[in-house]
Amino acid sequence: xxxxxxxxxLQDKGHRITKVRKEVVKIFSENTTPLSANQVEEKMLQVxxxxxxxxxxxxxxxxxxxxxxxxxxLRPNEVSYESSELKHHHHLVCSTxxxxxxxxxxxxxxxxxxxxxxRGFRIKQHTLEFYGTCAECARKTT
Amino acid sequence: xxxxxxxxxLQDKGHRITKVRKEVVKIFSENTTPLSANQVEEKMLQVxxxxxxxxxxxxxxxxxxxxxxxxxxLRPNEVSYESSELKHHHHLVCSTxxxxxxxxxxxxxxxxxxxxxxRGFRIKQHTLEFYGTCAECARKTT
DNA sequence: ATATTAATGCAAATTATATGCATCTAATTA
DNA sequence: TAATTAGATGCATATAATTTGCATTAATAT
Numbered sequence: 629x630x631x632x633x634x635x636x637x638l639q640d641k642g643h644r645i646t647k648v649r650k651e652v653v654k655i656f657s658e659n660t661t662p663l664s665a666n667q668v669e670e671k672m673l674q675v676x677x678x679x680x681x682x683x684x685x686x687x688x689x690x691x692x693x694x695x696x697x698x699x700x701x702l703r704p705n706e707v708s709y710e711s712s713e714l715k716h717h718h719h720l721v722c723s724t725x726x727x728x729x730x731x732x733x734x735x736x737x738x739x740x741x742x743x744x745x746x747r748g749f750r751i752k753q754h755t756l757e758f759y760g761t762c763a764e765c766a767r768k769t770t
Numbered sequence: 771x772x773x774x775x776x777x778x779x780l781q782d783k784g785h786r787i788t789k790v791r792k793e794v795v796k797i798f799s800e801n802t803t804p805l806s807a808n809q810v811e812e813k814m815l816q817v818x819x820x821x822x823x824x825x826x827x828x829x830x831x832x833x834x835x836x837x838x839x840x841x842x843x844l845r846p847n848e849v850s851y852e853s854s855e856l857k858h859h860h861h862l863v864c865s866t867x868x869x870x871x872x873x874x875x876x877x878x879x880x881x882x883x884x885x886x887x888x889r890g891f892r893i894k895q896h897t898l899e900f901y902g903t904c905a906e907c908a909r910k911t912t
Numbered sequence: 913a914t915a916t917t918a919a920t921g922c923a924a925a926t927t928a929t930a931t932g933c934a935t936c937t938a939a940t941t942a
Numbered sequence: 943t944a945a946t947t948a949g950a951t952g953c954a955t956a957t958a959a960t961t962t963g964c965a966t967t968a969a970t971a972t
Contacts, residue, residue, distance in 0.1 A: 646949090702843065704959095705928065707929090733885075735877035735881065742875065747871065747905065748904070748905030756896060756899075763889065786970070824921070
């Protein structure tokens with residue numbers, strides 16, 4: 629997402645632009661792969677911002693509720709987030725090292741009409757996750 | 771999964787066939803949609819088997835480690851399981867009522883070769899999740 | 913029937929996440 | 943620019959999912 633546009637549209641809605649909020653939005657505007665609360669905390673520490681975990685959770689919920697982030701479930705007991713403005717894509721999750729890469733190819737939407745006709749299920753969103761071994765891990769093992 | 775075959779193959783590997791194990795395997799052999807630990811507990815209570823939560827978690831881990839179950843992540847902070855022997859399929863997750871249905875159409879595997887050629891990422895598994903509104907919930911709202 | 917060891921229950925520990933409340937601070941106003 | 947005010951934050955605590963240590967129980971082989 630665009631840093632300045634996001635911040636000013638939040639401000640227009642009456643929300644405050646704080647040090648924490650600015651940095652979290654910045655992080656997601658610079659990262660295209662999903663980040664967990666812990667990873668966001670780490671990134672903030674890297675720029676010497678020590679922020680309470682509760683605050684980070686609250687800020688993620690806030691940006692989620694306001695439509696700037698979406699939740700991603702790639703692993704047990706860990707929710708990640710990514711910008712909702714990213715082009716539709718799927719994830720390549722390396723089950724060895726955890727690295728995540730994005731792919732933008734998508735055939736899945738072709739299924740949507742079919743599913744609605746046959747089952748009356750109106751698809752609003754879908755996620756396609758790939759699990760496997762990334763090139764780097766394959767090299768290390770072989 | 772097949773109840774008898776699963777149990778006897780577990781026994782062949784030197785594992786015991788206990789009341790709990792038998793019932794958990796039975797539950798997953800009769801259910802094609804993903805179940806969380808809590809849902810497994812409920813199903814056991816329905817047949818008057820009151821089993822400690824730790825035991826249920828251990829049994830799920832056990833069946834996962836032995837390849838009879840796979841993990842499914844459909845919602846924040848909740849891991850579900852389903853039989854690993856089910857035909858490849860995807861889930862229709864109703865975001866209103868939580869109902870889960872399976873679809874067996876799948877175009878995703880067509881992407882696999884392409885991804886390997888372009889990125890060296892060897893896909894071992896993929897999951898395709900659909901979020902939306904099921905026919906029943908649509909009827910109630912409209 | 914008995915011995916052996918896996919499975920179980922219970923309590924306590926862990927980890928992710930949420931919440932109450934007092935304090936602080938960004939944005940507004942005088 | 944200082945005073946005002948509600949939103950944001952930190953801290954401690956709560957909650958929920960899951961794991962683990964340990965003593966006890968029970969499935970299976972002998």
